[in-house]
Amino acid sequence: MNVLDLAESGPSMEEGGFDRRLAKLCRELVIEYDVRFDPDRPVVDDDGLAEAVFEAGLRLASEMGVYCLNVGRVIKFSEEDLLENALGAPGSLTIGMEADARVLYPRGIEDRRRPIVFGGQPGASIPEEWFLPTAISYVREPLVDALNHGRLDVVEGRRVRARSPLEAIATMRELRLLREATKISGREGIHLLAGESGVTCVGTLAVASERYLRTSDAHLIGVISELKTDYDRLTEAVCLADYGAISAT
Known part of the structure; x- marks a missing residue:
């Protein structure tokens, strides 16, 4: 507040x-x-x-x-x-669930601990027909600890527009495909850094539920350059904090 x-x-x-x-x-x-x-x-x-x-x-x-x-x-x-x-920020975070849970921590200078590996195509626009198979290819890699896998700009041939119902549909479709990829790969508890198809709070709020974005997952809140924010970003941060999911930028 x-x-x-x-x-x-x-x-x-x-x-x-x-x-x-x-x-x-x-x-x-x-x-x-x-x-x-x-x-x-x-x-x-x-x-x-x-x-x-x-x-x-x-x-x-x-x-x-x-x-x-x-x-x-x-x-x-x-x-x-x-x-x-x-x-006052936490020194570590537990991400993911059950056998796929990992401890995410800030690495120090000359840190000898193994880094956490996020697989995927972060920030990339991925054709809908390629989204599931490419997600599966990353989730099946044993070295991958978490998934950060891009966005859908076109859904069923329709260009996604910010603040339209298609933004909500695209973000929900993204999460459904990611959940399907984790199920097919036998890693349903893997951490997802997702919601990249939503560029406003419309997309974020559409997937803030255990069906889509779990509290063990993180939602990507895009940062506005340079040193700027808006009510969309603040709304996302407020709602995700109350829901219990992790916010990532």
Whole structure:
């Protein structure tokens, strides 16, 4: 509720003004924190640079806030708020169910633990006739711990449009096909990062049930660049938190 209050009461600003201020502050922070990319060292092992990037990012987040497109206001958080929420985040999450359950954790520097493998074609537009067989091919791989498998842009020859009934139909169809793939493959408990066919809260709410997106699964909530959100994203976050499913961005 606090975030919703901030969206209604934050500083008013035109979107173009927010974009220009963001670009200006990014340039200033890059210079102030001496953030540079060395093409000869694509894998950075400089702890000082890592610390500088973190501090610059924290400054950027606290000074800019998040622009809410629906009301033209900036949701502002202090550095203390940001750090408190980051430090209060869970150290791990159990995803999936029963024999297919896995523990998802943030990997540290030089972490020797095996990474969790998400199979699939994340973010890709997949033809409806290929969706099931390609999903099966990933779920059957023993190394795959979870599935993140793209979206349907066309359903039964009809182009999906945001906020139309077809968005709900496409998202439900996506989840039905994924459930069928897990059943055929004998891995019905595998974690799904799904709901990618829904680009507004219409798609999200259509699959927020154990029949489609279980509480052991995660729904993909797309992020709006740069440092922006809208009521669709906030509605998705609120509803999924109440339902108990994981939100992923």
